[in-house]
Amino acid sequence: xxxNKLIQKLPYKTPFLFVEELLxxxxxxxxGTYTFSKNLDFYKGHFKDNPVTPGVILTECCxxxxxxxxxxxxxxxxxxxxxxxIQIGMSSSTMEFLLPVYPEEKVTVTSKKLYFRFHKLxxxxxxxxxxxKLVCKGEIAGMIKSGANG
Amino acid sequence: MTKDERYKKxxxxxxxxxxxxxxxxxxxxxxxxxxxxxxNSANLVDIILDVEDEFDIMLxxxxxxxxxTVQDALQIIEGKLx
Numbered sequence: 001x002x003x004n005k006l007i008q009k010l011p012y013k014t015p016f017l018f019v020e021e022l023l024x025x026x027x028x029x030x031x032g033t034y035t036f037s038k039n040l041d042f043y044k045g046h047f048k049d050n051p052v053t054p055g056v057i058l059t060e061c062c063x064x065x066x067x068x069x070x071x072x073x074x075x076x077x078x079x080x081x082x083x084x085x086i087q088i089g090m091s092s093s094t095m096e097f098l099l100p101v102y103p104e105e106k107v108t109v110t111s112k113k114l115y116f117r118f119h120k121l122x123x124x125x126x127x128x129x130x131x132x133k134l135v136c137k138g139e140i141a142g143m144i145k146s147g148a149n150g
Numbered sequence: 151m152t153k154d155e156r157y158k159k160x161x162x163x164x165x166x167x168x169x170x171x172x173x174x175x176x177x178x179x180x181x182x183x184x185x186x187x188x189x190n191s192a193n194l195v196d197i198i199l200d201v202e203d204e205f206d207i208m209l210x211x212x213x214x215x216x217x218x219t220v221q222d223a224l225q226i227i228e229g230k231l232x
Contacts, residue, residue: 118214119191143192143195
């Protein structure tokens with residue numbers, strides 16, 4: 001499966017798709033980018049007259065690139081499962097935020113698989129800004145299943 | 151390891167993942183992990199991974215599907231230890 005096709009399989013769309021380009025993906029992890037457009041709606045309110053990307057959105061971006069893209073890849077590689085209509089749910093996240101991310105910044109997310117067992121995928125994720133500085137890091141876990149055969 | 155010891159070890163693992171409204175005293179042999187102890191499927195996976203480490207066994211997807219109650223878990227553990 002090509003990386004482009006994988007992005008098309010993501011169960012998200014604008015305004016809640018936070019994956020732009022998938023750079024690397026294999027059994028052990030994923031790497032991808034996203035650029036936060038200044039037109040994203042939440043900047044109007046976070047904060048008043050001082051737009052900064054909310055931590056929860058950074059976490060979501062890490063989860064979409066690091067966990068969901070990887071999860072779809074792993075399910076697909078498994079062969080037994082179809083990745084149409086996948087069901088996903090984040091089950092836990094512990095994140096540390098080190099630097100702010102402003103509108104129009106491009107970030108790169110890397111993830112490393114900790115385990116994928118019994119439909120639960122847990123990853124260590126890191127997000128870097130365009131200067132290569134670490135923006136946030138943590139661990140995210142979720143349940144991921146293909147919809148068709150449960 | 152006796153049956154009681156295995157039960158105690160299992161309870162020690164389960165209690166880490168109990169939601170706030172369920173206490174250790176609620177755990178019995180018949181307790182259903184999801185319906186009675188209110189453990190969600192993600193935490194049930196954590197329990198299984200901890201069980202594997204604690205008892206030095208390997209569990210399969212079928213084991214997870216059979217593991218509905220505390221008793222089921224103990225039976226599966228016993229089967230693997232034999």
